Amino acid sequence: MTVARVIVDVPSRDTDRTFDYLIPDRLKGWVEVGSRVAVPFGPRKLQGIVTGLAEDAEVEYSKMKPIEDLLDAIPPLSAELVELGEWISKRWLCPLTVALQAMLPAALKGRSEKYVFPAAGADWSEEETAQSGGLLLALKKGKPLKLTGLLQQYPEQGPLLKRWLRQGRLEERQRIEDQLSVKTVQTVFPEEPAALLEGLEGIPARANKQREALRYLAENNEPIAVLKLTEVLSTTSSTIRSLADRGLIEIRAVTEDRDPYANREFPASLPMVLTPKQTIALAPIQSALDAGRCETFLLHGVTGSGKTEVYLQAIQRCLEFGREAIVLVPEIALTPQMVERFKSRFGARVAVLHSRLSQGERYDEWRKIREGRAQVAVGARSAIFAPFSSIGLIVIDEEHETSYKQEESPKYHARDVAVERARLHGAVVVLGSATPALETYEAAKYDGSETALAGMKYIALPERVANRPLPGVEIVDMREELKLGNRAMFSRPLADAIRDRLAKKEQIVLLLNRRGYATFVMCRSCGYTAACPHCEISLTYHRGSQNLRCHYCGYSEIEPKTCPSCESPHIRFFGTGTQKVEESLAETFPGIRVIRMDVDTTTEKGSHEKWLTEFRERRADVLLGTQMVAKGLDFPYVTLVGVLAADAALRLPDFRASERTFQLLTQVAGRAGRHELPGEVIIQTYDPEHESITSVQGHDYNGFVERALILRKQLGYPPYGRLISVTFSHESVPMLLSIGERFAIGMRELAASLGIRKDFDAGGLAALEILGPVSSPIARLKDRYRFQCMVKYRGEVDASSLTSKVLEEMGDAVKRSGVQISVDVDPQMML
Ligand SMILES: Nc1ncnc2c1ncn2[C@@H]1O[C@H](COP(=O)(O)OP(=O)(O)OP(=O)(O)O)[C@@H](O)[C@H]1O
Numbered sequence: 070m071t072v073a074r075v076i077v078d079v080p081s082r083d084t085d086r087t088f089d090y091l092i093p094d095r096l097k098g099w100v101e102v103g104s105r106v107a108v109p110f111g112p113r114k115l116q117g118i119v120t121g122l123a124e125d126a127e128v129e130y131s132k133m134k135p136i137e138d139l140l141d142a143i144p145p146l147s148a149e150l151v152e153l154g155e156w157i158s159k160r161w162l163c164p165l166t167v168a169l170q171a172m173l174p175a176a177l178k179g180r181s182e183k184y185v186f187p188a189a190g191a192d193w194s195e196e197e198t199a200q201s202g203g204l205l206l207a208l209k210k211g212k213p214l215k216l217t218g219l220l221q222q223y224p225e226q227g228p229l230l231k232r233w234l235r236q237g238r239l240e241e242r243q244r245i246e247d248q249l250s251v252k253t254v255q256t257v258f259p260e261e262p263a264a265l266l267e268g269l270e271g272i273p274a275r276a277n278k279q280r281e282a283l284r285y286l287a288e289n290n291e292p293i294a295v296l297k298l299t300e301v302l303s304t305t306s307s308t309i310r311s312l313a314d315r316g317l318i319e320i321r322a323v324t325e326d327r328d329p330y331a332n333r334e335f336p337a338s339l340p341m342v343l344t345p346k347q348t349i350a351l352a353p354i355q356s357a358l359d360a361g362r363c364e365t366f367l368l369h370g371v372t373g374s375g376k377t378e379v380y381l382q383a384i385q386r387c388l389e390f391g392r393e394a395i396v397l398v399p400e401i402a403l404t405p406q407m408v409e410r411f412k413s414r415f416g417a418r419v420a421v422l423h424s425r426l427s428q429g430e431r432y433d434e435w436r437k438i439r440e441g442r443a444q445v446a447v448g449a450r451s452a453i454f455a456p457f458s459s460i461g462l463i464v465i466d467e468e469h470e471t472s473y474k475q476e477e478s479p480k481y482h483a484r485d486v487a488v489e490r491a492r493l494h495g496a497v498v499v500l501g502s503a504t505p506a507l508e509t510y511e512a513a514k515y516d517g518s519e520t521a522l523a524g525m526k527y528i529a530l531p532e533r534v535a536n537r538p539l540p541g542v543e544i545v546d547m548r549e550e551l552k553l554g555n556r557a558m559f560s561r562p563l564a565d566a567i568r569d570r571l572a573k574k575e576q577i578v579l580l581l582n583r584r585g586y587a588t589f590v591m592c593r594s595c596g597y598t599a600a601c602p603h604c605e606i607s608l609t610y611h612r613g614s615q616n617l618r619c620h621y622c623g624y625s626e627i628e629p630k631t632c633p634s635c636e637s638p639h640i641r642f643f644g645t646g647t648q649k650v651e652e653s654l655a656e657t658f659p660g661i662r663v664i665r666m667d668v669d670t671t672t673e674k675g676s677h678e679k680w681l682t683e684f685r686e687r688r689a690d691v692l693l694g695t696q697m698v699a700k701g702l703d704f705p706y707v708t709l710v711g712v713l714a715a716d717a718a719l720r721l722p723d724f725r726a727s728e729r730t731f732q733l734l735t736q737v738a739g740r741a742g743r744h745e746l747p748g749e750v751i752i753q754t755y756d757p758e759h760e761s762i763t764s765v766q767g768h769d770y771n772g773f774v775e776r777a778l779i780l781r782k783q784l785g786y787p788p789y790g791r792l793i794s795v796t797f798s799h800e801s802v803p804m805l806l807s808i809g810e811r812f813a814i815g816m817r818e819l820a821a822s823l824g825i826r827k828d829f830d831a832g833g834l835a836a837l838e839i840l841g842p843v844s845s846p847i848a849r850l851k852d853r854y855r856f857q858c859m860v861k862y863r864g865e866v867d868a869s870s871l872t873s874k875v876l877e878e879m880g881d882a883v884k885r886s887g888v889q890i891s892v893d894v895d896p897q898m899m900l
Pocket residue numbers: 341342343344347370371372373374375376377378502503534701702703739743
């Protein structure tokens with residue numbers, strides 16, 4: 070191959086195509102699909118990723134420039150991931166480089182230099198050493214050598230170098246700014262026992278310690294850290310050095326992985342005997358794995374039904390076939406409790422990927438996967454890109470979670486990516502949830518959906534393990550409480566139940582549903598509310614720092630003492646924050662021990678884990694928090710779950726508001742009574758008749774969803790139609806409107822010319838509608854006004870292509886206007 074097709078890392082429309090580069094001789098055989106390279110681009114030098122190789126160029130050879138440098142010895146992306154990237158860029162309308170970059174660990178994104186080391190315990194025969202023409206000797210000196218330098222210095226040894234890197238006998242590492250190079254440990258590599266015993270004869274009798282060390286190493290003939298050895302033999306490192314001087318051992322610096330879970334012990338766990346229901350649930354998954362069939366399953370199991378055990382045993386099966394597994398869990402649920410369940414079953418074969426690890430830790434975990442040292446990847450959204458080569462199973466736990474959709478470009482949904490990646494590998498996908506997303510449920514039950522999920526199989530786990538009952542749910546009408554003169558935050562039933570649990574020394578989870586619930590400042594005299602001067606958003610009051618902050622742009626100001634508008638002193642903050650609930654708990658139940666978990670108390674690394682451990686060890690009575698406390702927690706002594714302000718998010722301008730409320734309430738209710746002690750749930754609301762709330766009482770997921778689906782069908786919303794939201798932003802409204810209008814008209818005209826719009830169905834719904842432009846729910850952000858168009862479509866219409874075609878035609882006008890456009894295909898957040 071002489072030509073490489075390269076996608077340069079400039080995320081713009083103009084550069085969103087491959088450029089051809091010559092592969093210089095010294096890099097022949099090294100540049101592959103997925104390689105990261107440095108290339109000249111006009112006057113600049115850019116990073117890029119090779120997406121194709123060819124014998125012939127599309128441009129004249131004389132005009133082509135050579136690749137300047139190869140940035141990694143082993144390509145960080147496989148050909149399969151490059152293909153997946155291409156699919157993502159088409160599916161979510163983003164430049165290919167944006168999709169490809171999203172798959173790389175952060176550590177690889179900056180400028181960095183690659184170094185090569187001998188791996189711990191790696192060995193070379195004399196023949197190989199000779200073959201290497203000095204290369205091995207240079208490497209074995211223990212000093213990291215730059216990959217680029219090696220390639221230049223030993224051009225003949227390229228293939229050897231490559232083979233040893235692939236075999237893991239050599240390692241490539243890079244210096245990461247914040248981690249200051251890799252962690253190394255001075256390690257002793259002893260010669261063969263026979264050679265050691267022979268060497269013994271040459272050591273004077275008085276060098277007792279040296280002799281002792283030799284005997285020890287002859288018996289325990291394996292690499293050992295110098296420090297460890299001096300400890301074992303209670304000797305000094307100079308003793309060990311003298312052995313090295315005699316040529317009986319070798320001391321080398323060996324890189325050590327930064328293992329984020331190194332200090333934790335995971336007691337081994339064996340597969341549980343499955344309940345009959347679990348056995349039935351696992352069967353079709355297993356048979357798909359056995360047959361190597363590419364299938365997608367929805368595992369719909371109520372909270373506490375033992376879904377995790379089903380995942381674990383399916384993974385076990387997958388590993389038995391020598392294939393790999395990816396498990397996605399919501400970021401928030403990646404607690405030690407969850408990680409422990411996987412680590413204790415599969416031990417060191419598990420790599421964990423999430424955002425609370427340092428860049429260096431994440432890079433090490435990623436390498437474990439790529440080098441085949443781990444076969445199970447457990448992680449948040451982006452773990453779907455784990456660099457495995459033979460995936461057999463992908464599990465997505467809590468598949469309804471909104472965090473599986475990335476809100477910035479590439480705006481991919483991990484669920485859809487999972488299905489596509491499984492197709493490329495011939496793998497099985499298991500989507501698990503107690504409250505599946507409507508899209509998923511519809512696809513599994515009726516297969517009438519318009520989404521990518523068609524053709525899915527439905528598996529139910531309708532009961533909890535060991536016949537444990539689902540908790541009883543009581544709904545308290547807060548308006549009645551007010552009528553009875555109770556102005557407190559806690560209704561009488563909830564207060565009584567809390568007192569009861571305190572007396573019994575059982576535990577309580579309190580959820581404050583705060584989505585859409587602003588803790589805003591309002592003047593009671595004139596109604597003035599404090600809003601961000603740059604965004605159309607109320608400021609949020611923060612007690613700790615006594616200031617008001619904008620959660621979108623970070624603007625902050627001092628809490629006003631009097632109203633800036635009418636100077637009245639009756640200005641105060643409204644709404645309920647977790648801090649306020651905490652104070653109120655302390656007042657109402659003297660001596661109560663509360664752990665508060667929200668964004669303010671969990672910013673520090675490890676704090677999330679710390680709180681949960683404290684709660685698990687029963688050093689607190691109440692776990693109080695936002696969404697964070699609703700997911701994945703399994704504590705035996707929790708017998709009461711209280712929900713304050715259940716309806717807070719119901720009024721958000723989002724067609725999924727009631728679905729989300731129902732899911733959240735069901736999930737949090739599921740934290741109660743998961744073990745021997747029965748559970749109880751109390752939900753406080755101002756809207757007790759709302760279906761999202763009443764359905765929780767009967768644990769009636771199916772009823773709720775069936776009714777919700779009818780509504781969605783009437784309105785043509787997902788899963789019976791699809792959406793693309795296009796948001797325009799600019800400092801000036803007229804400019805914004807003219808571009809927005811142009812887009813809407815362009816879409817309508819293009820659709821009409823293709824005969825699409827007239828295609829109404831029996832229900833009176835059009836195949837394609839363009840709504841707007843209208844002011845966005847957040848009308849201004851960071852001093853830019855925002856308008857949006859919603860493309861609503863059904864059936865066979867390829868609205869994505871239409872959208873990108875119209876935007877492309879508008880390209881120059883958009884550039885001149887300075888209007889920023891952001892496209893969200895299948896948006897999850899309507900705000
Ligand atoms: N076959 C089994 N035998 C005995 N106990 C089991 C079995 N399967 C699961 N369990 C236990 O039942 C409890 C609930 O299981 P698990 O946490 O897997 O449920 P889940 O469906 O994942 O719940 P959620 O969706 O609410 O997080 C756990 O404590 C688990 O150890």
